[in-house]
Amino acid sequence: MSNIEMIEAAAERLKGHVRETPILTSPFLDEIAGRKVLIKPECLQHTGSFKFRGAWSAISALDDSTRQRGVIAYSSGNHAQGVAMAASKHEIASVIIMPSDAPQLKIDNTRALGGEVVLYDRANESREEIGEALAAERGLTLIRPYDEPQVIAGQGTTGLEIARQSQELGVREADVLVCCGGGGLTSGIALALEKHAPGLRPRPCEPEGFDDVKRSLASGSIQNNNATSGNICDAILTPQPGQITFPILNRLCGPGLAVSEQEALHAMALAFLRLKIVLEPGGAVSLASALFRKDQIEGDAVIVVASGGNVDPQIFAKALEFLT
Known part of the structure; x- marks a missing residue:
């Protein structure tokens, strides 16, 4: 089982090998969201994602x-x-x-x-x-993609950075929106925040129709998706939350959020226009949740983990149509 000691040990092994990604902001996105939006662009990580x-x-x-x-x-x-x-x-x-x-x-x-x-x-x-x-x-x-203690520990280093960066920016209470498939990134971040930034509450974000984590959290038990394909958010389409990740999510996360494909594409366009970053659909559902589910979020600030940017040019072109 992953724990904070494993995450902190992983952070030592990762030093000099991973990029510490920054926090990005835009007054234009703040206006849409109705609050301060702090974006952590893991699309800038090696290979284009937190993985x-x-x-x-x-x-x-x-x-x-x-x-x-x-x-x-x-x-x-x-x-x-x-x-x-x-x-x-x-x-x-x-x-x-x-x-x-x-x-x-x-x-x-x-x-x-x-x-x-x-x-x-x-x-x-x-x-x-x-x-x-x-x-x-x-x-x-x-090396399992999410239900693997050392993988969760590595993803949790994102949470260590968020805890430190948010404190430097004076943000001590906020929802942290995380793109979620099997829950490796979300559970790792949750464990890191539990110790280092307890005022920050992780919340998983998923595509509508593939919101197994949201439904699992609501019911308190693991729920399945009926399908495993058929959505542009390919990076986060998983059958169900992991056996290791779900107990962590269930203990530490707030309610899940779900957005449409169109909202994910719109968020991609806005990230490009206002932040100058490229997101893939599955990496943009957290930003889409911040922008288009603002009535389900509380507080003066929200933190968004933009988890990946490996998008085919055709899909990206489709997203950019929102700007025309």
Whole structure:
């Protein structure tokens, strides 16, 4: 089980390897949201998303002999790229199982970063079964995308930065909106804030129709999504919250928020126009929640974790239509 000690230890291992991302603001976004909006752009992290943090944490925590045999991961793209890059920097092999309908940019980038990509049909095949079989066959260590203590610890370093940065800005009470799939980033941030910024309340943000975490928090038990594809927020489409992450989310998070595809695209356009950053749909649902669910948020400020920016040009062009 992940805990704050693991997160703080991961932060030491990550020093000099990950970027500390800044806090961005815009008076234009504040006006739309009706409060101060503080955006943490993890789209500026190595590989374009927060996932590099968890990948480096997990790989760097392995003993040498285990690490040298290589690692395997399954992902629609962001965890894939994070693991591929972290493995390459450790000079070890990585095998990445990716859905065949993942954005081509993410597949290409994963290969370019040194990962061996194995494609599967997410509607009819189980990535977990494929991963476990390959791991056993080749002696690889499986790095799970979110239900993995050392991955959660790495993602939690985002929360350590938020705690320090918000304090420097004089923000001690606020909702922290986090794009949420299986809950690795949200649970890691929640653990970090519990100790270092207890006045900040994490809240998971998801696409409408794929709001398993929101429904799970409301019911107090893990709920499933009926579908695992069919939404542009591919980065955060998971069947259900993780077995490790959900108890953390249930204990520490406020109610979940859900936004439409159109709202995610609109948030992407505004992030480009007002912040000069590129977000992918799944990385923009937190900003969309801040801007378009303002009646469900309390306080004078809100903190937004913009979790990734690995978007295909065609989808980004669609988002920019909101500016015409």
